[in-house]
Amino acid sequence: MSSRSENLFAQAQQHLVGGVNSAVRAFRSVGGTPVFIRRGEGAWIEDVDGKRYVDYVLSYGPLAIGHAHPEVVEAIADTAARGTSFGAPTELETELAVQVKSLMPGIERLRMVNSGTEACMSAVRLARGYTGRDRVLKFRGNYHGHVDALLVEAGSGVLTLGIPGSPGVPASVTETTLTAPYNDIDAVRQLFAEYGETIAAVLVEPVAGNMNCVPAMPAFLEGLRSLCDDSGALLVFDEVMSGFRAAPGGAQAAYGVTPDLTCLGKVIGGGLPTAALGGRADVMEYLAPTGPVYQAGTLSGNPLAMASGLATLRNLTRPGVHAGAEAWTGRLLAGLEARAEAAGVGLTTTQAGTMFGLFFTDKDEIVGFEDVAGCDADRFKRFFHGMLEAGVYLAPSAFEAGFVSTAHDEAALAHTLDAAERVFAHL
The missing domain is CATH 3.40.640.10 (Type I PLP-dependent aspartate aminotransferase-like (Major domain))
Structure with a gap:
């Protein structure tokens, strides 16, 4: 049975170029159908079929204090x-x-x-x-x-x-x-x-x-x-x-x-x-x-x-707010790295405050475009879809940064790391 997102995307393609109003949203590089979102609250979003996700896209960065604050x-x-x-x-x-x-x-x-x-x-x-x-x-x-x-x-x-x-x-x-x-x-x-x-x-x-x-x-x-x-x-x-x-x-x-x-x-x-x-x-x-x-x-x-x-x-900019989200981001990346290593998956992460990057590579350092282009794009696609199925929303591209908000909490962290552990096991 088709999901509501699939039906909406089919309809959108009859009226919008590629069915989207910004090219990356079309899922062309990862395959599959874009998820249509109907609401967001804090660190979570919900699609038109009622499924919830921890959101690390956050409208590609603007929502630094979460959805619908x-x-x-x-x-x-x-x-x-x-x-x-x-x-x-x-x-x-x-x-x-x-x-x-x-x-x-x-x-x-x-x-x-x-x-x-x-x-x-x-x-x-x-x-x-x-x-x-x-x-x-x-x-x-x-x-x-x-x-x-x-x-x-x-x-x-x-x-x-x-x-x-x-x-x-x-x-x-x-x-x-x-x-x-x-x-x-x-x-x-x-x-x-x-x-x-x-x-x-x-x-x-x-x-x-x-x-x-x-x-x-x-x-x-x-x-x-x-x-x-x-x-x-x-x-x-x-x-x-x-x-x-x-x-x-x-x-x-x-x-x-x-x-x-x-x-x-x-x-x-x-x-x-x-x-x-x-x-x-x-x-x-x-x-x-x-x-x-x-x-x-x-x-x-x-x-x-x-x-x-x-x-x-x-x-x-209230005291401790940004610092707390930055520390949370560090915990997220440390948890992802540990679970990838346990599964034998090469993963390198980067962080700048509440921005982060995930790179499927055995390189210890990412410094330029050539390093990024040399990462395993196929493994990213599989990771992306595995996490999406598990209720974690990442950007549908290996070339987009991830973002954390001040609304990301212990529940979001546990959900993300549990999902990643299961997905890494299949990579």
Whole structure:
């Protein structure tokens, strides 16, 4: 008998491209039918057939304090009762900006936008306008949204679906994009030696979350900061995933390396679509209306998203809250590693705060895209479906990071580790 998810997916494919509105959701890389979700609470989600799962996707990161947190729900409802959008300034925008600035070392001014893609797109335009240069340097396996100039050797769904590039992106757009291996500062030095005076910005995920979770080595980020300082290029941290997850102040706080510009998304909206570009005041003031670089958006700073993000960050930054979730993440990974080892399964894990990665490999360390690409993708598929059947929801891709929320508790941990022990035994 067909499940309701299967029936809904068949129906969706008649009306939505591929039956989904974001490519990774289609389960193409793992096979099978996407699970349709009807509700979530805390660390758990429930599908349309009534089955419950411990959730480690958390909407791909935004739900840092769990599903349907009462404070977030109340903030959204109270705000919606007064209006959903005005296209005019509201006090909530400033309140959220103040909250973010208090956490992020590299942010003096902010511009709210609507998605991580838009934040990265705006960062590139601003960096080019501010420096008067055209080239942008990015890293293999780092994904900065579906911006034409940045969809080169990208991570996320591009890796998941095996798409090397994308039709519709002219060669003339990407010819000013340089790429280098992640965590390889020597390769970056060589590019700066050749192109340094023409590089407007270096874009990097300080914790890569789109080729699974691969934290940067401290010397790598420190080297990027030094090269940008020497050449006049801007250092841009894409903290759409690592922001408020690697640490309350993002990876820049955890590493002690301050970028010129920061792209934020995910957690900053607490589950509603919003994002931000922030950075040094002198650079940010180059945006309109104070500067010549144009950027605008009708729904930017939407009051519902501001209220949701503000409630999320206020909760997450209470004493001990983030630290507790980070410690829980460490216990999860230690438990998974122990059970994999007992079953004779090669598993390496990574962690950055409440982000984590699972890699089916005998390598002890994962530092770049080549390491990720060399992992056992077939074993991941089998693990994914085994865990899904056992009531544990992971991202349907070996190239996506996992996430933990402050709502993950002892019951969620026990359920996950018991499920993993049974699944590892069959791998």
